[in-house]
Amino acid sequence: MTDKLDIILNLNGRDHSIRVEPRKTLVDAIREDCGLTGTHIGCEHGVCGACTVILDGETVRSCLMFAVQAQGKTIRTVEGLADGKTLHPLQRAFMAHHGLQCGFCTPGFLMLAANTLEQHPDIDDEELREVLSSNLCRCTGYQNVVKAVRAAADEMRNPAKNPAN
Amino acid sequence: MNDTTRATQWIGQSVERLEDPPLVTGRGRFAGDINFSRQLHMRIVRSNHAHGKILSIDTSAAKAVLGVVAVWTAADITDIGPIDFREGPIEKLAPYRQPVLATDKVRYVGDPVAAVFAEDPYVAEDAADLVTMEIEELPPLLDARDAPGEFSPGKDTEATVLYQGYGDVEAVFRDAPHIVELKLTSGRHSGVPLECRGALGRYDASRDQLELHGAAKVPHRNKELIARMLNRPPSSVNCFESHVGGGFGIRGEIYPEDILVCAAALKLERPVKWIEDRREHLIAANHSRNQHHHIRAACNDDGEILAIDDVIHHDNGAYVRTHATRVAMMTCGVLPGPYRVPGAYRAVCHFRLTNKTPAATYRAPGRFETTFVRERLVDAIAHQLNLDPIAVRKRNAVTVDEMPFKRPLEALGEEIHFDSGDYHKLLDQVLEYVEWDKLNADLAARRANGEMVGVGLVMFVEKAGLGPVDGVRIQVDTSGIVEVITGGASIGQGFETVMAQVAAETLGTDYKKMRVIHGQTDRIEHGIGAHASRATVMTASATREAALLVRAKALDVAAELLQAPVDTLDIVDGEVVRRDRPGGPSISLGKIAAALSNTSKTLGGRDPGLSADGYFHVEHQVYPYGNHLAVVKVDPDTGGVQVLRYVIGYDIGRAINPMLVKGQISGGFAQGLGGALLEEFTYNERGDPLAVTFADYLLPSLRETPDVEIILTQDYPSPLNPLGIKGAGESGINGVGGAIASAIDNAIGIPGAVTELPVTPQRLKAILDARLKGRIHG
């Protein structure tokens, strides 16, 4: 009942050739078959968003997809967010504003925020709160998550103003 | 013994966390990220019945599945006893411990009955579905207020009755001018960290070492407990903590699954990995908070509380787990909070088992519940005696002149001694900050306009820093990197950063040049872990002691190498320099470490290594304190509650890293908000759990969570430790249930309306509908 299929997953610009059962979820394939464990599993139900990745420019919950469905698409995970050793503005802002405690939800929030800011660089506070309400964090009370994303958004819009650049 | 007045370089600074870089780049290592070659995957088969006799279990179909290596039931592990108490044997409670796999009865939905071990996690899950069992259903007991039933032959479900108190309660009540009485319930909820539990057992036969990976919270205690249960010498067992996706009291206790992966690693001679799924987590990991209080207060005309008499029914779920009666006992001891209660006090707690998930600690155990109960009581006194609720609080709160304040009650086995503080001052600060009178006038005006808005306030005392002792080893390597080896644990609270700040401050180094070790039982012999807000107080104080010794040793060697008197030397940025000759000769800590190597000529009669062990002893816990204030708006149509504003005043004694303290407080608040309004483990009349996914167990999202306004004061550094610290982990959650309940009463104009947490829309709607009916009929 469990014939395996050969598929190729393109993660962060790199092809991974793997053999998976058709029922294997995308998040399990990313973590176990491709070895990128930064994408987390908090519910496997599509509620928490810990498994959020960017698939062809859209944020998806990788626990709700099968790996085979992601063939031929480009997938971005938290491991690909930094540019080599240079952290993404969101990563820096999460550190500067204490936007994480245990860090388990963080990859999901980073990918959600990264995609949102890429598509809507001018997002206002209310819309931003709305978007960020789709992921769960149990540690921070969200206050600093919002602050961090806001700060990164401002920096990404006005890179010149950032002293780090 | 305080040195809080000296100017500081690292302590008190909101520096970025050492923990963050791997976590923001996806390089963390949580239990699920750990793999060992040839590992097996375990899947637990759980009871679907709340209560029943096990007639038979059939594992044959599961065993026949390709890739299944073993399937165990209780019959396969008769050599392993039930999960023991963390603090050692307790004879009276021993019969109520949870077996690793259910023996003759199942006692809650989720009770582990069998364990499947397979080559692949998907296969293990398939095979687990094929395990069948015949259960003769027994009626479930679901309310701790109902008459106890049979737990096992000769044992009923009232495991014990606890008592704390003083004075002649009957006499004070007989003579008191007023008696105020309430019945209150705190619902079942729990920590629910975002990462489910995980455990990996591995046995290295070449060294005869058993390892548990994915340990958390109290790895050293757990090492002892595992050794005891598996009948091995403790020196042959080690626990390893990796990244932990939230602890909150529930993670890191020894559960059946931890013992199973260890036992299986030994018997099957392969590493065994278990990762919990969310449904399992919600029915199998510890629940908490479920208590019913019938409380009475005897009062004077001015609202002075003379005596309190509380009868508690504590619903502990199906078994007594590692904590034994800790939460219930704490409840009895801390209930009076900041108030004097001079006449008499009595708390009698019926510690009862029901056919629900076993319960134990969750952040601010016994305090979230009692702040709700006590502050409801104070509001009721104010209402019944027609007094101002703030005035009643002030009348009763211990004053600064009464400090230190002793009370013949105990918390965690110690008599309660409030070490320091000015409760009145902090309360005034909060009232002033929110402009209390104006706020009330504004809200009253809005209510007059038909809006249901209101404000509520509570006072509380926290506790932290349980002793008696903690030790830390600090060693500097030849590159100058400082290793701080602690027996603490990090559950996401910034432990490494805080310890690094304390060590760096004392040593004179950069806090970033630190490597803080925690949760590795093979690195240090003792450890208290991370619970009861102990880490900052105890482990930080021990870190300071060790750093002082290392500093002294470094200066001693440097004095010899630099040919200078010790008292002219200082350590700046990891270099020993001469204070009297800026820019003169200096020597780095790395070089000093090299000069102390076992073959070095400089060594002389000294012990090798730039290292030292430091210990910190303490006799009493510390008691930080605070207030919570909530402003809420009720939707009369749905019964929904929106928190418009939330203010927390808290005196922390001294904050090592204010940014992290505030993070702890706002995170705790969000959890409290869940417990006050959203989160509840409910059951139907058969004992089936109804909250088994995040769609029915509702964690607050950003949408429900307002920003918290935090007034963090450092007015009363604790006299009990040299850093003056008091701990912060539990202050954000403590008063949320109480403050929101009070604000809802105020918003809907029905004093005492809220008697049960969480105040779900259904419950509040029922309260509003009942009033409507009362009006129509009355």
Ligand code: FES
């Ligand atoms: S794990 Fe995918 S949404 Fe929770």
Ligand code: FES
């Ligand atoms: S930081 Fe722990 S869940 Fe968000």
